Amino acid sequence: MTAATGLKRLGIAAGVVIVAGMAGLLAAPLLIPADGARDAVKAQIRAVTGLDAVVHGPVEVSLFPSGTVRLVNVVLGDTNGHAPPLAADRLIAHLRFLPLLVGQIEIADIVLDHPHIAVKIDKDGRSNWSPLLAALASALKPVDRIVSFTEIRIDNGTIAVEDASHALAENLSKVDLSLAWPSISKSFGATGHFAWRGEPVDASIIISDFLAALTGDNSGLKIRLSGAPLKLAFEGVIGSAPSFKADGTLSAEAASLRDALRWTGDTRVPGGGFGRFTLKGRATMVESAISLAGVNVELDGNAAEGVLSYAADGQRTWQGTLAADDLDLTPYVSTVRLMTANAREWNGVPIALDGLASFAIDLRLSAAKVRIGRVQLGRTALGAGLRDGKLLLSVIESQGFNGTIHGSLAIAKSETGAGLKSEMHFIDVDLDSCLGELFGLHRLEGKGNLNFALEGSGNSVLNLTRNLSGTVTLDSQQGALAGINVEQVLRRLERRPLSGGDYRSGHTPFDKLKLALKLTNGAVTVEEASVNGSSVHIALSGTASVPSREVDLNGTASLLDSANNVAFELPFIVRGPWDDALPLPDPASLIRRSDAAAPLLDAVRDRKVRDAVRSALDRLMGPRKAPEPAPTATAAPPTH
Numbered sequence: 001m002t003a004a005t006g007l008k009r010l011g012i013a014a015g016v017v018i019v020a021g022m023a024g025l026l027a028a029p030l031l032i033p034a035d036g037a038r039d040a041v042k043a044q045i046r047a048v049t050g051l052d053a054v055v056h057g058p059v060e061v062s063l064f065p066s067g068t069v070r071l072v073n074v075v076l077g078d079t080n081g082h083a084p085p086l087a088a089d090r091l092i093a094h095l096r097f098l099p100l101l102v103g104q105i106e107i108a109d110i111v112l113d114h115p116h117i118a119v120k121i122d123k124d125g126r127s128n129w130s131p132l133l134a135a136l137a138s139a140l141k142p143v144d145r146i147v148s149f150t151e152i153r154i155d156n157g158t159i160a161v162e163d164a165s166h167a168l169a170e171n172l173s174k175v176d177l178s179l180a181w182p183s184i185s186k187s188f189g190a191t192g193h194f195a196w197r198g199e200p201v202d203a204s205i206i207i208s209d210f211l212a213a214l215t216g217d218n219s220g221l222k223i224r225l226s227g228a229p230l231k232l233a234f235e236g237v238i239g240s241a242p243s244f245k246a247d248g249t250l251s252a253e254a255a256s257l258r259d260a261l262r263w264t265g266d267t268r269v270p271g272g273g274f275g276r277f278t279l280k281g282r283a284t285m286v287e288s289a290i291s292l293a294g295v296n297v298e299l300d301g302n303a304a305e306g307v308l309s310y311a312a313d314g315q316r317t318w319q320g321t322l323a324a325d326d327l328d329l330t331p332y333v334s335t336v337r338l339m340t341a342n343a344r345e346w347n348g349v350p351i352a353l354d355g356l357a358s359f360a361i362d363l364r365l366s367a368a369k370v371r372i373g374r375v376q377l378g379r380t381a382l383g384a385g386l387r388d389g390k391l392l393l394s395v396i397e398s399q400g401f402n403g404t405i406h407g408s409l410a411i412a413k414s415e416t417g418a419g420l421k422s423e424m425h426f427i428d429v430d431l432d433s434c435l436g437e438l439f440g441l442h443r444l445e446g447k448g449n450l451n452f453a454l455e456g457s458g459n460s461v462l463n464l465t466r467n468l469s470g471t472v473t474l475d476s477q478q479g480a481l482a483g484i485n486v487e488q489v490l491r492r493l494e495r496r497p498l499s500g501g502d503y504r505s506g507h508t509p510f511d512k513l514k515l516a517l518k519l520t521n522g523a524v525t526v527e528e529a530s531v532n533g534s535s536v537h538i539a540l541s542g543t544a545s546v547p548s549r550e551v552d553l554n555g556t557a558s559l560l561d562s563a564n565n566v567a568f569e570l571p572f573i574v575r576g577p578w579d580d581a582l583p584l585p586d587p588a589s590l591i592r593r594s595d596a597a598a599p600l601l602d603a604v605r606d607r608k609v610r611d612a613v614r615s616a617l618d619r620l621m622g623p624r625k626a627p628e629p630a631p632t633a634t635a636a637p638p639t640h
Contacts, residue, residue: 446479
């Protein structure tokens with residue numbers, strides 16, 4: 001037999017096989033009725049998953065371009081008169097080719113088209129999926145187990161979760177997942193994507209022992225969730241008997257923590273900051289509470305490490321202790337505008353505190369260095385507490401302005417907008433830098449103690465200053481008044497009372513300074529104000545206004561001799577903005593002390609002399625004209 005004859009016979013044989021296969025495929029619809037295909041598919045689904053498929057629609061069998069069986073309107077699981085745990089518009093079973101040639105149905109993979117998965121958990125923690133999970137576990141047991149297909153795909157599905165025990169309701173849409181069903185190995189995998197709260201999320205899940213996970217035993221878990229607002233990853237061990245628990249490494253990353261918090265929990269964080277965020281630590285989860293140990297967290301360029309915990313028991317609560325080397329809090333106060341653009345008036349823009357009631361915080365933070373705008377602090381321990389919409393910031397201890405600081409600041413939403421209460425203590429601080437940074441005042445030099453206890457409320461900073469009440473005390477020793485040399489001014493005016501001149505230069509050293517202020521609805525009363533030096537004594541009284549930032553003070557400056565007796569005394573006034581108020585001597589007092597001007601002052605007090613002077617001026621300059629009466633309104637003439 002020649003080679004050509006052999007090739008010819010081989011081609012004929014191949015043709016016969018192809019024709020036979022085509023004939024078999026053409027005859028298959030006759031050999032495989034719809035009811036038989038439906039029953040075969042249901043039986044294999046039950047054998048692999050343990051779930052019973054209930055078909056409420058027609059059955060379609062198609063062989064071209066590939067063998068498929070379509071079941072329309074399919075429900076998996078017992079409904080018990082309620083909405084089914086899993087329902088699909090269509091269940092599409094792709095069939096293996098060779099078994100079809102002999103009229104048998106073997107499923108290669110399954111597609112659930114437009115499925116709706118409902119997960120409902122009642123207040124006692126019971127789930128409508130409990131019977132289905134038990135059936136899945138039973139089907140996965142290796143006793144006489146026959147696996148015909150190992151892949152299930154979900155196309156354009158939805159997942160609705162209702163948890164009555166935690167008042168939770170969430171929906172996933174556009175769910176496209178490929179499920180790798182356990183066959184030879186024990187692992188289960190799912191990859192794909194879905195949409196949650198308007199954002200697409202890529203998902204990857206691997207369970208190393210699917211049967212153990214279904215029965216509540218420990219199993220390895222790897223999960224990756226990647227969305228634009230947030231990326232999450234966990235690798236560790238999970239179990240659900242007697243309650244859900246997990247232990248492993250958790251990491252999270254967000255380009256904006258503010259956006260991620262809003263996306264995951266509708267939490268609108270007031271203020272600024274909360275940008276770039278990363279977190280990694282050892283996580284232990286029990287039910288809805290998570291504890292993180294060995295945490296490394298970065299936020300807005302700040303890096304810290306410590307422990308954190310999170311609980312979602314009706315209100316999202318964060319607790320923890322973190323330590324950092326260098327901490328910059330500037331981003332979080334960057335949106336706080338106390339003053340207007342001209343820095344002369346308080347800000348009248350409404351204060352926004354929305355979002356404070358949606359979560360809770362109990363955080364302790366320590367740092368070697370802290371920056372808040374232009375303020376530089378040394379070693380600092382802080383506490384931040386937020387509960388029921390009330391924010392409490394505690395400065396446990398801080399090294400600042402070459403002294404120490406401690407106190408608290410509480411902010412809460414009130415009927416009038418925002419309520420504020422603060423009690424702060426600045427001990428042995430540099431007064432120039434402290435008062436300059438806090439209040440814009442640069443009038444005191446040296447060390448001292450500043451204490452204030454203030455509270456107020458209002459819908460803006462301006463309105464808050466109008467309701468501000470409390471006390472302020474300041475005491476200092478061995479310092480100086482900046483911008484004026486009181487001793488020099490007094491000695492000059494003692495010699496020449498009407499000499500005038502600029503008083504805004506020099507320094508006035510003092511041995512002791514004491515200041516006590518009382519605030520009532522924005523009005524300041526000076527209860528005590530004194531400056532004592534070796535050659536000068538100053539006493540002040542009067543009032544000031546916080547809303548207008550103006551002072552109206554009266555004082556007495558005394559020049560002391562070597563025996564500490566008053567050698568010269570001069571009353572003075574202080575008027576104007578509190579950051580640029582100018583002390584001026586009382587003019588009447590200076591005139592009385594002037595030998596040349598005193599007789600004139602006495603003369604003008606005499607009515608006869610005053611009238612004579614006025615008469616002489618009228619003869620010299622002409623009599624003064626009486627003021628013309630103001631024009632009266634007249635009716636407009638009628639128009640024709």
